[in-house]
Amino acid sequence: MSVRAKKHLGQHFLKDESIASKIADSLSFEGYQHVLEIGPGMGVLTKYLLKKDKTIWVVEIDPESIDYLKGHYLHLSDRIINADFLKMDLAAQFNNEPIAIIGNFPYNISSQIVFKSIACRDQIPEFSGMFQKEVALRIAAGPGSKTYGILSVLTQAFYDVEYLFSVPPTVFNPPPRVDSGVIRLVRKKDYQLQVDVAFFFRVVKTAFNQRRKTLRNSLKSLQISDKLKEDVIFAQRPEQLSVEQFLELTKRLEEDGI
Structure with missing residues (x-):
């Protein structure tokens, strides 16, 4: 059994195990117990996260993916959240405890995922994931660059951003028409702004x-x-x-x- 990729959900399933392992290793896993993976699909990244000594949660909006995960990751079943991450109340779900965010993000909502995480910055000390390469570069861009803009400034006001590596379309099913990039955000020690x-x-x-x-x-x-x-x-x-x-x-x- 496999899950059919749905275009309206922006699904492109990663099939390269080594890249999944590298993304899982991109978090430090320090200073928090909970890790939330967004859009796990068939769990290629989830599998490597579950090897970490942390409490792994996944949030998935696709019922077919949820059925697949429940059938293949039995010990994860009570931590599979059937919801839209953009509408989640993270404070209520995790009792205001710190959580790290990770995922191979659906490209059609990836910027919104970043903005949601910025809004929940008090609870999110670390964030790592895969984006369309153009978006990943935009988030990491510095002043003077044509890609530097709203997403760059608002993210970098609260987080240190590091572009980690690029990923070709061939490692996905179905392959997207663009390259992808993985970035890591680490919340700044002094992230409280001295302005409104x-x-x-x-x-x-x-x-x-x-x-x-x-x-x-x-x-x-x-x-x-x-x-x-x-x-x-x-x-x-x-x-x-x-x-x-x-x-x-x-x-x-x-x-x-x-």
Whole structure:
């Protein structure tokens, strides 16, 4: 018995055992007991996670995959969660205990998985997984890069990001039309921002919504005072600013009464 890959769920099942093992080894497994795998499919990664001395959970939305996992991983059956990760209440599910996130993520919701994890950052000290390579590079990109944007800044404000390795389409069934990349996020020791987080998100998103314009123009909707707009930082484009500069910009906008 095998599971049929469903296009609407973005399923591409990894079939290379060595890559599954490398992804499982990409977490440190330090500082937490629980590990949550998103979208386990037929359990190629799950198998290697279960060898770790941790409590492994999986969340899967596909009933066919759940039936397969229950039939092949009997000792995991009470830790198979039939749910949409994006709608999960992680605090309630894990009683506010820290958890690590891992998975070969469905590419159609991979960015949303990152944003959800950022929102739950107090509970998620570590995160590792496979993305479409373009998205993985975007998350890891630094300032000055064309791929540097909202996802880069908001992730790197809270996590140190490391691009680990690339994966070709041939190791999947069915093969995707793109290369894949595995990245690891490790929460920063001091990840509490010294600004209003919701406002910081708003500043970053507003700036990059018109990324080719200078900040003086892209942030026009924030009604910045003429005096503050004279600052040299507003002559720059958003992709030129580091995460620290975005935080400093947010702080100065707050002080300007915005």
